[in-house]
Amino acid sequence: MNPQAGTPPPPLGVYLHLPWCVQKCPYCDFNSHAPARADRRADASTLPAIPHERYTRAVLTDLASAAGPLQGRRVETVFIGGGTPSLFPPEAIGGLLEALDRRLGLTGDAEITLEANPGTVEQGRFHGYRAAGVNRLSIGVQSFDAGALRRLGRIHGPEEARRAVRAARRAGFRRINLDLMYALPGQTTAQALADVEAALALAPEHISHYQLTLEPGTPFHSRPPADLPDEARLLALEAACRERLAAAGLTRYEVSAWAHPGEACRHNLNYWRFGDYLGLGAGAHGKLSDPARDEIRREARVRMPGTYMAQAGTPAAIAELRRLQNGDIVLEFMMNALRLAEGFHRDDWRRHTGRPTTLFEDRVAEAVTDGLLSDDGGRIRPTQRGWQLLDGLLQRFL
Incomplete structure (x- = not known):
């Protein structure tokens, strides 16, 4: 019998x-694009012209x-990412949100x-975004050190970041995340802690605290900045900030997510718990389940905005469509679930x-023996050591 048949997605x-x-930051490997030169306005105080x-x-x-x-499947969370979505008018x-509600239906408490x-x-648009239905802001601060911000492109x-948070509060946003990087070029533990203190002073409900990494295809990868922290300094930075x-x-x-009680990002939790999501827009990825067909598929839209705008709604706009096999499912599930402090329950x-759980039980047992996972018979969680060695841990499930 199909083990998914009759179960809800x-x-x-x-x-x-x-x-x-x-402009494109030198560390960023997301699908983001600076406007064409002809679309950039000479007055730096105005936003660039984009074909919104x-x-x-x-x-x-x-x-x-x-x-x-x-x-029949109502939308529980929406995440509008980029790029810089706040370049779009309210x-x-x-x-977009009205269309989502009309086509699929947003739950009453949708995040x-x-x-x-x-x-x-x-910042002047925050009132408009709130009126449009946005109820959570994620503000890309990265650092409160002016020199670090310049090196990051x-x-x-720093003051603009502080003003942005205050403006968001005035606009009625009760839920705010601040993105904060550590392990920056030349960064000391004291400087990393100063960034954390500056963020905490703004009383956000959520902080995404993540390490600067040199992603392939970025300027930082081809020309690494000087004085990046070695492993010992990296661990010291992370431990001090964590404390x-x-x-x-x-x-x-989650590995890089911190929240006050009840303020975890529900959208990201859905990713990490292997929920479904529809990806719309240039380069957007999605993961959708069809229990009746015993099928889980991944899909991605074409990356270039011009191509996407010309082909949206046609089969040509789907750059990738892949039906996951058992080995794919094990790896993808683990890549998400083991980022979470809660790990996952075998019932999940x-x-x-x-x-069946037999697809991974032997590898879980090995990781428990090596101190990378804990297993109470039902729930499997990463240990602190497992988090520190997460890439190696995931390799075991390839």
Whole structure:
């Protein structure tokens, strides 16, 4: 008997990708694009011109094409990422959310997150985003050190970040995440802690605290910045910041995510718990389950915005469509679940995948013996050592 038959599909989220930035940061490997030179305005105090109306129409066409098989599954979370989504006017964001509600239906308590840049121009839009239905902001601060921000290629300064948070509060945002990097070029433990203190002073509900990594294909990868921390300094930085964040009452519920009680990002939790999500926009990825067919598939849209706008809603806009086999499912499930402090329960595996746990039990047992996982018979969790060696731990499930 098909072990998934008759069971409901997992929770559904939607990821909307808006791919433009004022300029591309040298560490960023996301699908983001600076506007064409002809579209950049000479006055640096204004936003660059981007084809937001045409792009919004393309996303709506994409949604209309994709929504059919998802009827009856209401959307629990929406994440609007990029790029810099706050380059889009509130009216465009509102139109996208209205279409999602009309086509699929948003739950009454849907979490709707928008990524925002601390630049002063965008702050005036926060009231509009809130009125459009956005109820959570993720602000890309990265650092409160002016020199570090310049080396990272950021276009804002520390005070702009502080003003952005205050403006978001005035606009009515009760849930705010701050993105914060550590292991920056030349960064000392004291400097990393100073960034954490500056973030805590703004009282965000959530902090994403993650290591600067040199991703293939980025300028930082081809020309690494000088004085990156070695492993000993990296561990010292991470430990000191971890201790301070915990002392402030935040809980580390995922490798790089800290939250006050009840403030974990529900959209990201859905990823890590192997939930479903529809990806719309240039380069957007999605993962969708069909229990009736005993099928889990991954899909990705074409990456280039111009190509996406021309092809949205047609088969040509789907750059990748892959039906996961058992080995794929084991690896992808573990890549997500073992990022979480809670790990996963064997019942979660069976419910979300419809597969037997025998597919991974021997490798879990080996990792428990090596001190990388704990296993109480039902729930499997990463240890602190397992988190520190997460890449190696995941290799065991290839």
